[in-house]
Amino acid sequence: MAKLLNLSAFMLVTLIFMFQPQPGYSQEQPEIVCIQCHSGMPEKYSQPVKLWRGSIHAENGIACNACHGGDPKDAANAMSRERGFLGVPKDPDIPAFCGRCHVGVMKDYLASAHGRALGKGGPTCVTCHGNHQVLKASLELINEKSCSRCHSYDRARSIRDAMQETETMIVATEARIIDFKKVGSDTEKLEKELFALRNHFHSLFHNVNVETVKKESSQIQTELKKIQSVLATWDQTNQKRKIAGAIAISVMLLIALFAHLLRKTFE
Ligand code: HEC
Ligand code: HEC
Ligand code: HEC
Ligand code: HEC
Ligand code: HEC
Structure with a gap:
């Protein structure tokens, strides 16, 4: 709130x-x-x-x-x-x-x-x-030169690693959603979910607490995995559609061939 x-x-x-x-x-x-x-x-x-x-x-x-x-x-x-x-x-x-x-x-x-x-x-x-x-x-702001001026870089590195992993997942998920959008899938709901997760993610850094950042980062990753599993079922559906399409085309080709042969026989 x-x-x-x-x-x-x-x-x-x-x-x-x-x-x-x-x-x-x-x-x-x-x-x-x-x-x-x-x-x-x-x-x-x-x-x-x-x-x-x-x-x-x-x-x-x-x-x-x-x-x-x-x-x-x-x-x-x-x-x-x-x-x-x-x-x-x-x-x-x-x-x-x-x-x-x-x-x-x-x-x-x-x-x-x-x-x-x-x-x-x-x-x-x-x-x-x-x-x-x-x-x-960007996460580039977390670097050894800038963050070891006042204390060791260890804790900064842990934060950067946790956030980098989550960021990579966000970028990959976004790219997949865009691919689905291009072929006309209704991606609106997933886009909204990702948008909210991304905003939450970008508000993590300033509390600079290693435990909090790690905990919240892993919660965000869990949510991202849910989006990714929805995309995986879409992939499967598409695969099935492709197979069904291929079968339909083969059947039609066979019928055409059969009709052609039949006509030849009666000529
Ligand atoms: C008068 C309002 C205002 C003040 C004061 C202000 N900013 Fe901004 N700031 C903005 C706006 C508007 C943007 C661009 C939109 C956005 O990205 O949030 C921005 C963007 C930023 C960004 C980039 C955000 C991103 O999305 O990557 C940073 C970092 C930032 N400001 C830091 C500062 C710092 C540091 C100060 C003080 C020295 C400051 N701002 C003062 C309005 C302000
Ligand atoms: C006609 C010339 C002129 C204009 C217009 C002007 N400034 Fe300045 N500014 C100066 C001079 C000269 C100084 C250095 C001497 C001083 O601090 O008065 C200065 C100093 C400053 C400082 C540093 C003050 C300090 O305490 O060190 C800031 C910040 C600043 N200006 C911001 C602004 C802003 C914001 C505007 C517009 C709203 C502005 N200036 C318009 C001439 C100008
Ligand atoms: C995002 C907010 C922001 C904007 C926009 C901004 N300043 Fe500043 N400015 C600051 C801050 C913060 C400081 C004090 C810097 C520090 O302590 O490192 C400062 C310091 C200064 C100083 C004092 C420098 C010195 O060495 O004493 C001057 C002069 C100045 N600004 C002028 C300007 C002028 C002219 C503009 C427009 C082109 C401008 N500022 C735009 C935030 C801003
Ligand atoms: C100007 C000095 C300064 C710089 C630069 C600085 N820190 Fe700190 N940092 C501190 C101080 C002071 C503390 C509090 C005492 C402590 O825990 O060492 C602190 C504490 C921390 C903590 C522990 C937080 C906690 O809740 O236990 C982390 C993590 C941290 N800093 C990360 C960073 C990162 C990441 C950067 C670079 C982006 C950075 N710091 C740059 C001064 C600095
Ligand atoms: C110890 C270094 C450090 C300090 C101090 C710090 N920031 Fe940041 N800030 C960062 C880093 C690192 C990021 C990038 C986080 C990310 O990519 O998610 C960031 C991101 C941002 C953003 C973009 C957030 C978003 O939602 O995209 C803004 C705006 C911002 N900072 C403003 C500020 C302001 C204002 C202050 C002072 C009140 C401040 N920062 C203090 C390191 C710092």
């Missing part, structure tokens, strides 16, 4: 953003003043623009002011507190800064060993995702 509420809160925020005119990302609109001014500044202040351009946020119209606040249309007052400018968050404030939009992730993170170590040497969102060049998340 709590997860559902988080999800709906996140969707609400996303919806609000979708329906707000978002300056800066549309090709026809002029660039927002934040980018115009910062692009021409020294490295420290222009670097964020360069890094942000390649990010998933830029791709989705989440510009400077969506994170930092401020007025993206009025160069003279862009960075005034009265226009909602938030400035640069300090380390312990980063989870709440990103969590305005990523509500569910923030909640999982705050409850985790990493969240509990916030301000006491634990990683924040930007330790793993970066601040401006945030890319689409």
Whole structure:
């Protein structure tokens, strides 16, 4: 239930953003003043623009002011507190800064060993995702270089292995469903089930507890196996249909041959 509420809160925020005119990302609109001014500044202040351009946020119209606040249309007052400018968050404030939009992730993170170590040497969102060049998340983020900065890589490796196995199953199951869809099977129900499982799967990481991740990962695998067994029965039905079809064609050919021979005999 709590997860559902988080999800709906996140969707609400996303919806609000979708329906707000978002300056800066549309090709026809002029660039927002934040980018115009910062692009021409020294490295420290222009670097964020360069890094942000390649990010998933830029791709989705989440510009400077969506994170930092401020007025993206009025160069003279862009960075005034009265226009909602938030400035640069300090380390312990980063989870709440990103969590305005990523509500569910923030909640999982705050409850985790990493969240509990916030301000006491634990990683924040930007330790793993970066601040401006945030890319689409993947298990590649769990690697020895990044995860052995503060502790050994052992527990991180266990999490990555468990998740990698599940991810491989998800990808394979999806490919099979698509194959069936292409030949006209009604895959809607299975697609929905897979979608829910995938969402659940992608919310596993931030609690970073090896036991929890392993347990939930194996529950997801059990559900995936159920989908795969439905697909296996579809395969069998198809096989039977193919055999029946082949028999029908052979019978028809035989009849045709027989008729031909008969006609020949009477000529
Ligand atoms: C007319 C030029 C100009 C515009 C427009 C502008 N900035 Fe800045 N920005 C600056 C300058 C100069 C600095 C460095 C000095 C300072 O902090 O005031 C700066 C600093 C910053 C900082 C770092 C502040 C700190 O405390 O270190 C952030 C974050 C920032 N700008 C974001 C924005 C955002 C978001 C917008 C648009 C809503 C924006 N800027 C629009 C010129 C501009
Ligand atoms: C996804 C949210 C997000 C977006 C979008 C974003 N920033 Fe930032 N920005 C941050 C965070 C978080 C920090 C603090 C970084 C840290 O502590 O590592 C920061 C820091 C900064 C700083 C201070 C850098 C320094 O070295 O002190 C500047 C300047 C800045 N941002 C400008 C911008 C500009 C200009 C844009 C638009 C092109 C932008 N930001 C877009 C999240 C964002
Ligand atoms: C104003 C809302 C907003 C803020 C603030 C924000 N994001 Fe995002 N973020 C989005 C949207 C919208 C997307 C693209 C849709 C999606 O994938 O969820 C996104 C995507 C992402 C993704 C990729 C998700 C995926 O599906 O792979 C990551 C990672 C991410 N953000 C991290 C951060 C971090 C770290 C911060 C803080 C520095 C931050 N975000 C701040 C709105 C926001
Ligand atoms: C210790 C590293 C780490 C920290 C800290 C961290 N993340 Fe992540 N994040 C990851 C990894 C790894 C994934 C990829 C998980 C996957 O592929 O399922 C991820 C995935 C995501 C996603 C995509 C989730 C989805 O449903 O597809 C978002 C959004 C995100 N993180 C935002 C955040 C925010 C916001 C914070 C801070 C509150 C944060 N992360 C803190 C490592 C981290
Ligand atoms: C900036 C430092 C830092 C980084 C980087 C970091 N961690 Fe941690 N991690 C901590 C701290 C602090 C703790 C809590 C103390 C402990 O258990 O070692 C912790 C605990 C953990 C735990 C134990 C959780 C539990 O509930 O027992 C796991 C698993 C973990 N981290 C995985 C990762 C992974 C995976 C990455 C890389 C994506 C990562 N960490 C990167 C600081 C960090």
